[in-house]
Amino acid sequence: MSVVYRILYPMGITVNWRLVVRDSTRMVATLAAVLVSLSTAMAPEARSAEPAGRFEFTRMVAHWHQYNHADYLPFLREARPDVVQLGFYGGHFWSLAHTKAFGGYPAHFPVQGLDACGKWFAERNRLIHQMDAKVVGHFNVEFLVGDPRDSKGGKPPTGFFKFYEELWDENVLGPRPVKDPLDLLERGPDGKPISQKGYGIGGMREYWACLRNPGWQKVLKAWVRHGIQQGLDGFIANYFYRHNCLCTHCQSGFRTYLADRLSGKQLKELGITDLATHRFKEIVSWHDPAKSSPLRREMLRWSQVSNKQVFDEVFHKYGRSLKPDLISAQWNHLGDFGQISGDERCLLPGDVWGRDETYLWYSTGAAAFFTDLGKRFLGEATLQARYIRGAFDDKPFTLGKYENTRIRVAISELAANGGAPMGFYTRFTDPEARREIVRYYQFLGRHDALFRGNRSHAEDVLLFPRKAVHQGKVAPVEAFRQAGRKLLDDHVLFDVLPDDLATAERLAGYRRVLRVDGGPAGQGGSASSDRKPSHFQAPYTVRVSASRPATGDELTLHLVNYNRTEPPRGADGKPSAGGGIKDEKPIAVTGVTADVLLPEGLDVGVVEALSPEKTGAVKLEFSRSGRRVRFTVPGFLVYCVVRLRR
DSSP states (O other), X not given: OEEEEEEEOGGGOEEEEEEEOSSHHHHHXXXXXXXXXXXXXOOOOOOOOOOTTOOOOSOEEEOSSOTTSTTHHHHHHHHOOSXXXXXXXXXXXXXXXXXXXXXXXXXXXXXXXXXXXXHHHHHHHHHHHTTTOEEEEEEESSEEEOOOOBTTTTBOOOHHHHIIIIIOOHHHHOSOSOSOGGGGBOBOTTSSBOEEOSSOGGGOOEEEBOTTOHHHHHHHHHHHHHHHHTTOSEEEEEOOOOOSOOSHHHHHHHHHHHHHHOOHHHHHHTTOSOTTTOOOSOOOSSOOGGGOOHHHHHHHHHHHHHHHHHHIIIIIIIHHHHOTTOEEEEEEEOTTTOOSSSOTTTTSOTTTXXXXXXXXXXXXXXXXXXXXXXXXXXXXXXXXXXXXXXXTTTOOEEEEOSOSSOHHHHHHHHXXXXXXXXXXXXXXXXXXXXXXXXXXXXXXXXXXXXXXXXXXXXXXXXXXXXXXXHTTOOHHHHHHHHHHHHHHHTTOOEEEEEGGGOOHHHHTTOSEEEESSOOOOOOOOOOSOOOOOOEEEOOTTEEEEEEEOSSSSEEEEEEEEOOBOOOOOOTTSOOOOOSSGGGTOBOOBOOOEEEEEOOTTOOOOEEEEEOTTSSSOEEOOEEEETTEEEEEOOOBSSEEEEEEEO
């Protein structure tokens, strides 16, 4: 495999290395040599404080079940989150709350009945508001459970279809948009509604509504209005999975998209001679990158663009017409940067990606929920967090790591990289887990000014090859992963930025601009300084980042320690994720030293260390030479914050 590594130096000077590698091991070794050999320029200046109008928050709690537990509200009073993600207001609610399956997966409703359950959520929202927290409701936008009416067999409708035909209250929701609920559904190549029985919820089938269907958009708006009336501050939308729907709305929508985007010549290159009469046999969304094609990528891009258009129409245009400060969020999936075959935003244009959204949830799946320290695998999502931070313009985000074991690491990892820790997979009913969640959340609360609206202070930036992905090239993504992990192991202070957002303005403050796809050169920073970068002597199990608080003239270092005593491997020899916080078992780290290059204009008179496991700040001895500060970090268990201030 041939991979081009292009280093963008200040003043537009560019140096290319073309690396021909036979395997990933050699790629890593070669890349390491490249990175070590790079010269230095300048450290970035401080980033600006938060823009006006943003909703910044630093701590959230999200649960799909046990939110009716007797200890839930007392737990919230102890942890004091800014945001509580709670309750169901979309397809799950209207499909299941009135059924015998109300108390099970996925929503675990506390009571049966649409009216009774709706009132329960409204009261819970009121009680949480008394704690000065915002309430965001889960909103499934298209995934429906139930069986349509069987007119031939005489079977009545169940689930969503029973709700739509028999329980829809026009006094609450307005008139039904269509008579037959089947007219709202995604359709396969055979013209029949797409369905499955994968989950077996209440013995019912699963269907998907088509987001491009105007009737379905009216349903969503009715549900949004109802949720706002129940006291919600916002919604997090999930199940943004467009399938291979070939309904009339998808056929016409995709044709319009192609007509606006491509010329007649370009359409012919895709095998379309007459767009007006062309009947698509497939309009796929996610697909195997190895089986991709220009036409399939146009299908995927249109799927994601049209999903975003509907999201904006329902939650931003309509929802904010009812509640101007409505919080909006999406729950998507990134994994280990799976592209084309995953990531609900992978082909979205940069100017649309996250536009007008308040915060973002990305799940990392199996990429980050266990460790294999013998292979230097930390089970971390640091690279994902930095990607989201760069792509999302520093707005709040969180990560779902699908584990309930390494609770302290999960919280620290997000706090250290500009995210909002959350408690979705942390079981507050476990006394030890609850104690640590509360301990860490209270730590973040006591030092809120260090976290709320802070901005990354990085000396280098690694560009994510999103332009290559948009061309169907996913090989550079692996090179990105390898480069990112090498930089993390070397404790380099770096940001991640998608290359389609890498304007000269955004790159100007960085010492180095690193890219892995061989794309066109961008503009680097200034060559006014030849100072060496910050340097940290620490084990590979420690990750280091830096930030500038929104208030106060200081630099804050964040150190997260992933070292632990791992659980015994399973019978198959594979690493175990563990069975709760009892298996987290962190091992303290000592002897970490720092040689920090200060930003221009920052005068440091005090260096102090903070940790959730310790009471109060520990002042550190340090030496100062010009713009460099050197000190030793005191031993810490999982998370240490070092403040360099006047």
